[in-house]
């Protein structure tokens with residue numbers, strides 16, 4: 524059960540599910556954690572945070588639950604006992620619902636600031652670097668509440684606002700991944716600023732190329748590819764630009780195999796920050812909903828990015844996928860009902876894709892395929908096809924994707940008996 528309490532009610536042994544504060548005010552630099560010591564409790568009480576939410580399934584609860592909170596918790600879970608997984612999913616949905624207006628307002632505010640930043644830069648005026656940090660903070664507050672929802676509202680981009688919303692989305696994705704990687708607070712903030720500024724060089728790109736709806740010609744691509752160097756030159760004029768922002772601006776289009784631009788850097792020559800930026804930049808670009816092209820769904824985008832060998836850092840890409848909580852198209856997953864299936868597209872919420880089930884774990888047997896709505900039968904975890912079906916996985920995957928029930932196995936796969 525998730526219960527909102529005043530910080531004064533917090534006790535050692537409680538599990539903090541979320542804190543109502545900007546990430547810069549978060550003294551622990553984590554969203555969720557158990558309070559294990561008196562020192563940690565004292566740190567929380569001394570912080571500017573007024574309220575937190577605790578998860579009583581993972582730690583101790585409060586002695587007396589405030590009536591209003593108890594009523595809400597019972598209302599959410601359908602009973603005061605432990606909720607099963609589908610109920611937990613429904614609870615998450617209800618919790619995130621009322622925040623849609625807040626998210627839109629945060630996005631609009633950020634967009635206004637970023638548009639002003641780019642407008643001034645386009646007019647040749649000095650870039651107001653001081654204006655960047657509050658925008659990063661604003662985005663981070665929205666992220667703290669519900670990262671998936673914020674990233675979702677940044678997907679729709681009208682033509683004339685694409686660059687601004689893309690900058691905000693890349694900032695959000697980079698902050699989210701950097702926090703997931705456990706990088707220090709100052710570094711995360713600089714990474715967020717770098718995300719906002721990574722495409723600032725596009726203010727020097729002619730608008731007819733920047734806003735062109737169709738495919739760019741060779742000459743136009745050459746012009747477009749100048750923006751990392753242009754942006755780097757603009758930022759270098761400011762003594763207070765961080766090294767991270769300079770590096771990300773210049774190197775966010777580099778690829779591990781050396782096929783990127785502008786410098787064709789290879790492997791370790793590309794910094795961690797530029798590698799993070801490359802993943803977040805491409806993910807947002809290909810999933811953006813544009814008036815003139817079909818966007819890739821988040822599942823499809825992740826599946827394709829995994830296939831582009833030599834493009835991204837594979838370890839960071841895995842961390843990015845795990846942090847998004849979105850399964851790539853074709854990924855093997857286990858559902859709450861203990862069935863294995865592969866992820867299909869479909870459904871409005873990328874956290875709850877359709878899954879085509881074909882294998883029953885307790886019986887260790889193939890079953891007729893069935894497309895399952897994962898908002899009703901949630902995904903428990905990802906699984907490895909080559910572990911469950913050592914030699915037959917490519918054939919089984921192809922059958923299931925084609926909508927055919929795979930032929931029975933002979934004998935039953937060894938791995939299926941024990942699980943992992």
Ligand SMILES: [Fe+2]
Nearest residue numbers: 721722775776
């Ligand atoms: Fe770029």
